[in-house]
Amino acid sequence: MTDATFEQSRDFVQSLARGLAVLRCISANGASATLPEIASRSGLSRAATRRLVLTLEHLGYLRANGREYAFSPAKACVPSTNFIATGTSTFSTSAPY
Numbered sequence: 785m786t787d788a789t790f791e792q793s794r795d796f797v798q799s800l801a802r803g804l805a806v807l808r809c810i811s812a813n814g815a816s817a818t819l820p821e822i823a824s825r826s827g828l829s830r831a832a833t834r835r836l837v838l839t840l841e842h843l844g845y846l847r848a849n850g851r852e853y854a855f856s857p858a859k860a861c862v863p864s865t866n867f868i869a870t871g872t873s874t875f876s877t878s879a880p881y
Contacts, residue, residue: 802828806836816854
């Protein structure tokens with residue numbers, strides 16, 4: 785199944801994909817990003833971006849600092865920014881002990 789075909793299937797969760805796109809946009813920006821920056825980079829509307837960012841903030845994955853949003857250190861389970869930016873798994877890049 786191709787990516788485009790899968791994205792049209794019942795198994796694809798568009799909201800999750802959009803939330804991860806928001807996280808990738810913040811990761812790509814470095815430390816933080818504003819709503820307009822996230823919306824521009826993700827290709828999502830400002831309204832959708834706002835709802836996703838506020839939800840991620842409420843769940844503890846993002847924190848607000850004025851008008852900028854950054855990853856929250858409170859959520860240790862958030863994948864590293866390297867993983868989000870590159871899609872590289874820590875497990876595949878870690879050396880065995």
